[in-house]
Amino acid sequence: MNGHTLQTPIEYLKGVGAARAEVLKKELGIHFFDDLLRHYPFRHIDRTRFYKIREVNDELPYVQVIARLINKEILGEKHTKRLVANVRDDTGLMELVWFQGIKWIEKTLVPGKAYVLFGKPGSFNGRAQMSHPEMDLYTPEAAKRKGNLTLQPVYSSTEKLKQFQLDSKGLQKLVAALLEQYGNSITENLPLYILNRFKLMSRAEAYRQIHFPDDAIKLAEAQHRLKFEELFFLQLKLLRTKLLRVQKFKGNVFDKIGHYFNEFYEYKLPFELTGAQKRVLKEIRQDTQRGVQMNRLLQGDVGSGKTIVALMSMLIAIDNGFQTCIMAPTEILASQHYQTIKGVIGDDFLEVALLTGSTPQRQRRLIHEKLENGELKILIGTHALIEDKVQYQNLGMVVIDEQHRFGVEQRAKLWRKNTIPPHVLVMTATPIPRTLAMTLYGDLDVSVIDELPAGRKPIETLHFYESQRLRMFGFMKQEIAKGRQIYVVYPLIKESEKLDLKNLEDGIEIMRREFPLPQYHISIVHGKLKAAEKEAEMQRFVKGDTQIMVATTVIEVGVNVPNASVMIIENAERFGLSQLHQLRGRVGRGAEQSYCLLMSKDKLSPDGRVRLNTMVKTNNGFEISETDLKLRGPGNIEGTQQSGIMDLKVADLVTDQELLTQIRNFVEVVFSKDPQLAAPENELLRVAFQSKTNGLSWDKIS
Known part of the structure; x- marks a missing residue:
């Protein structure tokens, strides 16, 4: 089956036809022969063992x-009708029973014949019994040929498919027909030197063995070969993109460090840079001197000082005569960046402007004007920055915060704001496990800030059950008595908004009883408030007029109150790990010891317990993200949906980390020797690459 045959529409396979093809497309996304071959069994049943009835x-x-x-014998009437048969081997008797398809099955059963029976055993009146067994006439040759005496594949199906006789058994028949008819002509897509180097079986053999393995060893070899292929072409595509960008997108050269950077470093930097921040700045400095467009991902926990690194990179751009901008996913976050940067550089140093959907028209016009004449050097905003009306005189550096909330298309729009694309620094506070970063952001260079600024004490995390609520109140009162402030966060999940709002309202009621006026003051922030009310409530807390802020997760990003030293997360079991970690990062901004209290109901699911234990055990975002990946799988980690990497059918980013790293390194070597893959052995x-990228010619891209 050459690549061409694999693209034959599924309706042309013997035994499919138009109606079945339609349901295969709708239910399983099987449009072509290739899709059916890649609908792998999710497990195999061991049919190599025969049991005696005893x-x-x-x-x-x-x-x-x-x-x-x-x-x-057919027994019973109408609703109690059933077909009962008795079978015997040399150790005893067993009863078989059917409640459906009785007439048809009864015709096929021939007393005196030997059968291979397969099914879930039960017992009735002390005798072995089997309901609705699979039955095949026993002949050693026929049994072997049907794959009945090996590891039998089990395929995922749906109720709709079962109406068309496409249960696991029906799908098995289609795959068997496909392999029988076209199996000998499946072509290879990996060169011999790779097959030998990594000891891989051929592609045709792998397809055969993953569906109908001879034994467990052959099945493992087939899975390994197909995992390798998936990860190999994924890395080939990502590293090819990276290579192309280096060839295609020239970058502005920032060859000097000048007045703004030096002035800031000497007189305005609020704290000593950590070793990790210095290392990342050096990497960015090297990137911007190469004459190639920089595309770097900066990972670092909440509070690790990414914004300062971004600002200092922007100052290098400004020193070299360029404009810069920061794009954030929400108005709150854009506004936080604006306040932070303005606070650090002061009013007399450089003009900074904020552009969001709610910027008044007059102000907007002024910003546009100053951007076009090059006067404005730092612009911070939401996706309003990429509107066509926004024109820069010379945009040299773009910082994108929380990349996973922006599509690739939105990023590309920013690139087009300048003749030579600006350098791009993508920041994320959601630590991403290395394997996921290699696939999600495989075309970017990755920098990590893995140490907190000096003087920051690690946040202490405690887990309290509902039955320990009084202890929690006591702890809150102690902290408030020391002059500290406290966040109390409730989950707000759209599907159950009524329930959540009730939780929040009940929570506020209890808080008010426990922390009454005039001794205590409470701010309340939730999604039903108007923007101005929300802002006013937040400001009361920021100024210290209130000691407690009760909120839904709107504060997940966008509030920085150094005096707030306690984060209480209600119903903590309902949050994902990365969300819990983000929320915890809202405290610990000052020099005081900070705490995160996880409140949960007394009974927890096993996953809920693992999540809360992980939070108590570690503050390391990367460890947390590894656990998150294991619990939720890569498909649920933010950002993976739009990236297309979840097309993996056999490979698993959690269990195949070692293989992925090995492949990544190998592909880098292949490209370093033969960037165009022009050598005969490649x-x-x-x-294969061209067929996977819809016939895009290798030469046309470069």
Whole structure:
């Protein structure tokens, strides 16, 4: 089956036809032969073992028996009608029973014949029984040919598919027909030197063995080969994109460090830079001197000082005569960046402007004007920055915060704001496990800030159950008595907004009873408030007029109150790990010891317990993200949906980390020797790559 045959529409496979093709497309996304081959079994049942009837008991999951049919009989009336048959081997008797398809099955059963029976065992009146078994006439050759005496594949199906006889067994028949008809012509897409180097079986053999393995060893080899192929072409695509960008997108050269950077470093930097911040600045400095467009991902926990690094990179751009901007996903976050940067550089140093959807028209016009004449050097905003009306005189550096909330298309719009694309620094406070970063952001260079600024004490995290609520109130009162402030956060999940709002309202009621006026003051922020009310409530807390802020997760990003030293998360079991970690990062901004209290109900699910224990055990965002990846799988980590990396069918970013790293390093070597894949031994790779990127010619791209 050459690549061309694999693209044959599924309706042309014998046994499919128009109606079945339609349901295969809708239910499983199977449009072509290739899709059916890649609908891999999710497990295999061991059919290599035969049980004697004497060994059968109802605790076994499935059994396979060879027995001779003695008799058959239809019993009962209308609703109680059933077909009962008895079979025997040399150790005993077993009863078979059917409640559906009785007429058709009864016709096929021939007393005196030997059958291979397979099914879930039960017992009735102390005798072994099997309901609706799979039955095949026993002949050693036929059994082997049907794959019945090996590891039998089990495929995921749906109720709709079952109406078309496309349960696991029906899908198995289609795959078997496809392999029988076209199996000998499946072409290879990896060169011989790669197959030998990594000891991989051929592609045709891998397809055969993953569906109908000879044994467990062959199945493992087939899975390994297909995992390798998936990850290999994924990395080939990502590193090719990176290579192309280096060739295609020239970058502005920032060859000097000048007045603004030096002045800031000497007189305005609020604290000594950590070793990690210095290292990242050096990496950015090297990137911007190469004459190639920089695309760097900066990972670092909340509070690790990413904004300062971004600001200092922007000052280098400004020293070299360029304008800069920061794009954030929400108005609150854009406004926080604006306040932070304005606070650090002061009013007399450089003009900074904020542009969001709610910027008044008059102010907006002034910003546009100053951007076009080059007067405004730092612009901070939401996606309002990429509107066509916004024109820069010479945009040299773009900082994008929380990248996963922006599509690739939105990023590209910013690139087009300048003849030579600006350098791009992408920041994220959601630490991403290395393997996921290699796939999600495989075309970016990655920098990590992995140490907190000096003087910051690690946040202490405690887990309290509902039954310990009084202890929590006591702890809050102690902290308030020391002059500290406290956040209390409730989950707000759209599907159950009524329930959540009730939780919040009940919570506020309890807080007011426990912390009454005039001794205590409470700010309340939730999604139902108007923007101005929300802002007013937040400001009361920022100024210290209130000691407690009760809020839904709107404060997840965008509030920086150094005096707030306690974060209480209600119903903590309802939050994801990365969300809990983000919320915890809202405290610990000052020099005081800070605390995060996780409140949960007394009974927890196993996953909920793992999440809360992980939070108590570590403050390290990368450890937390690894656990998150294991619990939720890569498909649920923010940002993976739009990236297309979740097309992986056999490879798993959690369990195949080692293989991915090995492949990544190998692909880098392949490209360093042969960037165009023009060498004869790489021809297969070039052809396979083009077919995977919809016939895009290798030469046309470069």
